[in-house]
Amino acid sequence: MQQFLDESAEETKNNYPIEQDDAFTPDQIEAILEHKKVIENKIAKNNSVLRGLETFFWGISSYSLCKWLILNLGTSGISLSIALAMVINQIVNRDCLDNFNLNRVEGRWETTGMQKIFKFLFGILASGFVAWSSIGHFIGMVSDSRATYSLLNNSVQEFNSYSKEQKNEAIEGFVEGCVVTAVIVLIVKAKS
Amino acid sequence: MKKFLPIFTALGVTGSLASGIYLGQINEFSFPQVIVKFCPQTANKNLPNGKKAQATLDLKYCRFRRRLLKEIWESEQFKAIIPLPSGSFSIQEFRGDDSGSIWLLLAPVLAGSAYLSWSNKCQKDYEEKFQQLEDLKSYFKLTTVSARNEREFKATAINQSWDNQRVKGGQISIDAVQDRLNKQSEIQDRSHSSTVKQFDLNDSQIDKTIAENQLAAAEAAKKLTKLQGHEPNDKTDSHISSSQQLKQRIIEALKNHEDGWLWKVINNKKPIWVLGEAGSGKSTLAASIVMLRQYLFDMPLYQLIDAHAGDNLKKAWKYLNPKLVAQSEEEIGGAFDDSRERWLDRINNQSDKKQQQLLVDEFTNYSESDITKEPARKFVKASLSDPRKAEERLVCIAHFFTNTAVGGGTGSYKGRARGTIQIDRKTADGDTPLKVALLNGLNDSEGEAEVDKKVSIPNWLIPEKIHNHFNGQPVKLAE
Numbered sequence: 001m002q003q004f005l006d007e008s009a010e011e012t013k014n015n016y017p018i019e020q021d022d023a024f025t026p027d028q029i030e031a032i033l034e035h036k037k038v039i040e041n042k043i044a045k046n047n048s049v050l051r052g053l054e055t056f057f058w059g060i061s062s063y064s065l066c067k068w069l070i071l072n073l074g075t076s077g078i079s080l081s082i083a084l085a086m087v088i089n090q091i092v093n094r095d096c097l098d099n100f101n102l103n104r105v106e107g108r109w110e111t112t113g114m115q116k117i118f119k120f121l122f123g124i125l126a127s128g129f130v131a132w133s134s135i136g137h138f139i140g141m142v143s144d145s146r147a148t149y150s151l152l153n154n155s156v157q158e159f160n161s162y163s164k165e166q167k168n169e170a171i172e173g174f175v176e177g178c179v180v181t182a183v184i185v186l187i188v189k190a191k192s
Numbered sequence: 193m194k195k196f197l198p199i200f201t202a203l204g205v206t207g208s209l210a211s212g213i214y215l216g217q218i219n220e221f222s223f224p225q226v227i228v229k230f231c232p233q234t235a236n237k238n239l240p241n242g243k244k245a246q247a248t249l250d251l252k253y254c255r256f257r258r259r260l261l262k263e264i265w266e267s268e269q270f271k272a273i274i275p276l277p278s279g280s281f282s283i284q285e286f287r288g289d290d291s292g293s294i295w296l297l298l299a300p301v302l303a304g305s306a307y308l309s310w311s312n313k314c315q316k317d318y319e320e321k322f323q324q325l326e327d328l329k330s331y332f333k334l335t336t337v338s339a340r341n342e343r344e345f346k347a348t349a350i351n352q353s354w355d356n357q358r359v360k361g362g363q364i365s366i367d368a369v370q371d372r373l374n375k376q377s378e379i380q381d382r383s384h385s386s387t388v389k390q391f392d393l394n395d396s397q398i399d400k401t402i403a404e405n406q407l408a409a410a411e412a413a414k415k416l417t418k419l420q421g422h423e424p425n426d427k428t429d430s431h432i433s434s435s436q437q438l439k440q441r442i443i444e445a446l447k448n449h450e451d452g453w454l455w456k457v458i459n460n461k462k463p464i465w466v467l468g469e470a471g472s473g474k475s476t477l478a479a480s481i482v483m484l485r486q487y488l489f490d491m492p493l494y495q496l497i498d499a500h501a502g503d504n505l506k507k508a509w510k511y512l513n514p515k516l517v518a519q520s521e522e523e524i525g526g527a528f529d530d531s532r533e534r535w536l537d538r539i540n541n542q543s544d545k546k547q548q549q550l551l552v553d554e555f556t557n558y559s560e561s562d563i564t565k566e567p568a569r570k571f572v573k574a575s576l577s578d579p580r581k582a583e584e585r586l587v588c589i590a591h592f593f594t595n596t597a598v599g600g601g602t603g604s605y606k607g608r609a610r611g612t613i614q615i616d617r618k619t620a621d622g623d624t625p626l627k628v629a630l631l632n633g634l635n636d637s638e639g640e641a642e643v644d645k646k647v648s649i650p651n652w653l654i655p656e657k658i659h660n661h662f663n664g665q666p667v668k669l670a671e
Contacts, residue, residue, distance in 0.1 A: 024329070024333070028336075031328070031332070032325070032328060032329060039322075039325060046310075046313070046317055047314065050307070050314055053201070053303075053307045056205065056208075056303060056306075056307075057304055060208050060212050060299050061303060063212055063213075064296040065300065067212075067296050068216075068296040071218055071223075071296070072293060074223070074261075075264075137218075138223070141220060145265070146260075146264055148259070148260040149265065151258065152230060152281075153272075156276055156280070159232050159249075159253060
């Protein structure tokens, strides 16, 4: 049926002087391709800036939110900040693990998508860096505060305990007392 | 609007950086803290040297102020087995400055806005560039078309100019030029009409194909309905009613033929003997009677007993469909005996028996054979009463109605004559049957059997026409 229609259409064309729609000339095609190339370059530049802005967005979001968490939650926010940084990394690099495959083929282990794994690991490092830069100073403050408390504790213990001279005096007194007592006992026994 | 999008992007990036890094920066003073001084009290407070002792203690311990996070101070105090005595400590609390908190939340929002602005710009750029490309293509196309038309116009103008020059120079006449133009115009007109006809031809061929497809679909549906024996619907009802109409027409034709003797014969339970010489149309009439009973009363042909069945089934019996066929002498003898047994069985043991038919041909020969002679004789004798009770209609063919011709029986001719219907066909040349026939044995209104009543056989009473009538080609039944 389609062949019949095509044939009849061709016959119609041969009988009827239809205006043919010419294609572009080679020069025009070349000009169009050139223009297209220029357009594609501009679009590619725009897209690369867009990708950069996306990375910037995730980075600044991760940094700011980590800081906000520790500012409002204190030490409880440390683990949350780290988790948040990891989650954002997972969101950004969600395609990395999907594209990585480890298969056993003919007795050998074969991997595909190794570059994606490297990208994922690099992402983890970057997330760790962002998290550290946002909460690292606070972690230091926490450590210092604990050390200060320990010093205070030591001071109190020092105050509550005897001094060294007092300890020596006490020992000497005890020893002298024992000696005197022993002499008296001996004298009494001798007399009796 | 589009030109502001890069500005929004830049502002978003700058704002988010300022919010996150500068305005939202946090330091030691952002968190709640405590300044703690350990100032123990002397036990010699009431003694003369109490002041001196206290001064010694203050000099030793109370000079140092220690700063730590309030959260740590409280948590360590909570965790300690022996918390530090609060009476010996001078504690000063400082609230943290968390004013940077809001800037930290604003930073992602500004960054997101920058991203969306640039994304919007990219989309608009893409659409604009695409439109530019399409405009360029349109410009090229239109320029080309315009240039081509201009060239054609100029070429035509130049041709016309040269034609004028030729006319002026006497090379061709004005009439010749006009004639040429007329011919060109005529070719264009004929091309147009030819094209229009081509379209019409295509349309008609498409219509034809559609009609053929619809017809095939309808036929397939009809066959499917017939095979499946579907419940009556509109189409099935009309089919049934048309079938009833065909039967009714035949019945009316039988009833209206002469005095209706044909209908009485068809509808009679007596055995029918079709007699006549060779070529008188006995087989044709017998087959027609069997077919009519089959179509009108749904009586199938149970058995055909015919020594020439092999040949006759291709000719006279072409439209019959017997369930059993007996052809050889042994088979015929056996068939006669089986028939009698079957009749007795149907009479005695089958109360809901369905009507059926039995056709016997070439009876004249059976009395000659030792194998068939006795069975034939017994068959004929039993046929006077048993078939009627057994609901089996008998049609027999013989040359004559003598005892010998009808199986060699020695019984009463009168009993056989009254107990059967005989139709005696005639032929003038032994090849072409005559329409006229003699009817015997059919009872009239007073119960008396007709004797040698002259009747005529209608032209449509042949197997082929009866078959066609009930299979899509109704015959003209009027004489």
